[in-house]
Amino acid sequence: NAGVTQTPKFQVLKTGQSMTLQCAQDMNHEYMSWYRQDPGMGLRLIHYSVGAGITDQGEVPNGYNVSRSTTEDFPLRLLSAAPSQTSVYFCASRPRPGFNQPQHFGDGTRLSIL
Amino acid sequence: GESVGLHLPTLSVQEGDNSIINCAYSNSASDYFIWYKQESGKGPQFIIDIRSNMDKRQGQRVTVLLNKTVKHLSLQIAATQPGDSAVYFCAEPYTGTASKLTFGTGTRLQVTL
Numbered sequence: 001n002a003g004v005t006q007t008p009k010f011q012v013l014k015t016g017q018s019m020t021l022q023c024a025q026d027m028n029h030e031y032m033s034w035y036r037q038d039p040g041m042g043l044r045l046i047h048y049s050v051g052a053g054i055t056d057q058g059e060v061p062n063g064y065n066v067s068r069s070t071t072e073d074f075p076l077r078l079l080s081a082a083p084s085q086t087s088v089y090f091c092a093s094r095p096r097p098g099f100n101q102p103q104h105f106g107d108g109t110r111l112s113i114l
Numbered sequence: 115g116e117s118v119g120l121h122l123p124t125l126s127v128q129e130g131d132n133s134i135i136n137c138a139y140s141n142s143a144s145d146y147f148i149w150y151k152q153e154s155g156k157g158p159q160f161i162i163d164i165r166s167n168m169d170k171r172q173g174q175r176v177t178v179l180l181n182k183t184v185k186h187l188s189l190q191i192a193a194t195q196p197g198d199s200a201v202y203f204c205a206e207p208y209t210g211t212a213s214k215l216t217f218g219t220g221t222r223l224q225v226t227l
Contacts (some may be wrong), residue, residue, distance in 0.1 A: 004157075035217075042203065043158070043217040090157050100146035100165060105157030 002026050006091050006106035013081045013113050021076040021109050023091030029104070031097040032074040033058070034066065036087040037108070043090065049074055050097035081113045126224045133191040135221045137204035142185060144206040149178060149189045152201045152220070161189070161202075191223075199225045 007022045025032065033048035035058075045058030049068040063085060065077040074093075078085060088110050092103040127133045139147070145166040150158035164171045164178045164187075171178050177190040187204050201220040 040219055042219040043205075092157075100163070102148050102150075102160040102163055105150075105159070107155070107157045 004091055004093055004104050004106035006089075006109050008109060009107070010110045011112070013078075013111065015081060015083060015113060017081050018077070018079050019081065021078075021089055021091075021111070023074045023076065023106060024072050025074075025091075025093040025104070026072065027093065027095070027104070028071060029093035029095050030071070031095070031103075032068065032091065032093045033103070034064070034074070034076045035090045035092065036060065036085075037090060038087050046076065046089075078111075083113045085111065086113045087111060123219070124222045124224065126226060127194050128226050129194060129196060131194055133189075133194045133198065133223055135189045135191075135202050135223065137187040137189075137218055139185050139187065139204070139206050141206065142182075146206065147178070147180065147187055148205045149176075149187075150203045150205065150217075151198075152203065154200075158203060194223075194225050196225045196227070199223055 004025045013019060030051045034046040035043040036046055037043050044060050046060055046064050047055055047058055047066040049055045052068050052071050055066050055068055068074050088108045090105050090108045092105045094101045094103045148163045149161045151161050152158045162173045162176050162178050164180050166182060169180055175192045179188045189202060191198055201222050203217050203220045205217045
């Protein structure tokens with residue numbers, strides 16, 4: 001079982017460029033989410049999805065878009081990259097929303113915006 | 115707003131000793147807590163969880179203690195090993211819903227030989 005797979009692992013962008021961070025899980029989990037991790041800030045929730053076709057905003061959604069067309073995939077889009085979006089991005093999933101269960105994390109995408 | 119935080123940013127222990135990592139939370143309505151371990155270059159990995167109807171839960175070499183009176187969690191690691199070196203986070207449901215989690219900033223555990 002691959003679990004949660006994130007691609008790419010590293011990316012460098014110029015300000016204003018766009019890109020999509022990919023996330024896929026093979027555990028048939030309904031709930032998926034995106035976090036960013038910055039030094040001294042802990043993990044902050046960007047967007048989440050409780051099932052295919054349903055997405056919602058987290059703490060820090062500005063500058064990011066998501067979609068959930070399938071159960072397996074939950075891509076994160078940066079429409080116009082800014083240096084403030086330099087961070088490590090983690091995708092996570094868990095079987096169902098609204099239940100007390102731990103999340104499974106991918107190994108992250110390290111993104112630098114110049 | 116509600117927050118989850120950690121008392122110590124770095125903890126250094128000798129191999130074989132027991133480690134205790136602390137975490138404070140502020141939302142008295144929180145009913146579920148999780149501890150994660152994050153190794154360098156990796157994503158957070160689930161260690162153990164505890165529900166608010168419990169005071170203590172044990173896993174393999176790890177124990178989580180929950181004190182609801184003072185809103186405090188601790189993670190105890192017995193016979194700490196070099197492979198335990200990592201950053202440890204506690205997390206709780208965000209604004210009362212288990213759909214979201216609020217994470218503390220983490221404590222770095224360094225195991226010395």
